[in-house]
Amino acid sequence: MSTPSAAPTPRRARPAVRISSAAAMAVLTAVSAAACSTSSPASSSSKTGGSTPDGASGRTIRVVAAENFWGSIAAQLGGGHVHVASIIANPDTDPHDYEPTAADARTVAGARYAIVNGVGYDAWADKLLAANPAAGRAELKVGDLAGVKPGGNPHRWYAPDDVHQVIEKITEDYKKADPADAAYFDQRKKDFETKDLATYNKLIADIKSTYHGTPIGASESIVSPLADGLGLKMLTPRTFLDAMSEGADPTAKDKAAIDDQIKNKQIKVYVYNTQNSTPDVQAQVKEAKDAGIPVAAVTETLTPADATFQQWQTAQLQGIEQALAKATGR
Secondary structure (H helix, E strand, O other), rough: OOOOOOOOOOOOOOOOOOHHHHHHHHHHHHHHHHHOOOOOOOOOOOOOOOOOOOOOOOOEEEEHHHHHHHHHHHHHHHHHHEEEEEEEOOOOOOOHHHOOOHHHHHHHOOOOOEEEEOOOOOOHHHHHHHHOOOOEEEEHHHHHOOOOOOEEEEEEOHHHHHHHHHHHHHHHHHHHHOHHHHHHHHHHHHHHHHHHHHHHHHHHHHHHHHHHHEEEEOOHHHHHHHHHHHEEOOOOHHHHHHHHEEEEEEEHHHHHHHHHHHHHHOOOOEEHHHHHHHHHHHHHHHHHEEEEEOOOEEOOOOOOOOHHHHHHHHHHHHHHHHHHHHHHOO
């Protein structure tokens, strides 16, 4: 399998995270209404779970995930005992500057468990949760779990170790919410890690073993945690990676450094985010291809939208592995 062939339309450069006044009014209004009715899911929800009543054993835990990559994992770990709604589920939606809707507020109001990425990536989700401090709702902020401080790299779903840490925590929280079904959640976790993630885990181990220390370039900081997890050496200046992720203009110095790395083939592979392909990135992709440097692609959210976390990540890892093999002859 290779990387997805039909990449979504590139997004515009990212502005700072914001929630418009109109959206905020709609959210607060919806939260008030949610006290009377919490059954309506978010319009962009992805649902997985059984229809057992919310009772003692066999209850259905209502879960809301800010992004569908975490929602996919949560749904698979919970199986028939959870109902997961992911707010960001459209590949053309930028999680950085998303503006919540009234339906999103209702979904959050009805959830017993909430998963947000944190580290400034989805500040709108923090505002949604704060607007409705429901008693008894458990919350997981991935950045805090991973120990990433403010200003750190927020793209934790691209860090294999952090993904496994999240799997452990979600399972633990499910068991706390529904102790009667603890054995069920333990089995779901075991199956997910040993079967569903088998190819994902093997690709990571194989790439790390075969290509450890191979220098690569990238379009933005989303690639950095994955490069670390794969044992690859990121040569692109961090200031450029961060600027591109934040929607800022990169410096002429950084662009010149990357041009030099490509021209002199200091990097073996160039990896770029097709969902944030600015003119600067497009120019670098062209330069790399013209120089005979293999190019691999990643996306920020599940692509296609109905893919599982492991299907999405496996396809991208296979694309990176193929690029590395072409570049090194190994």
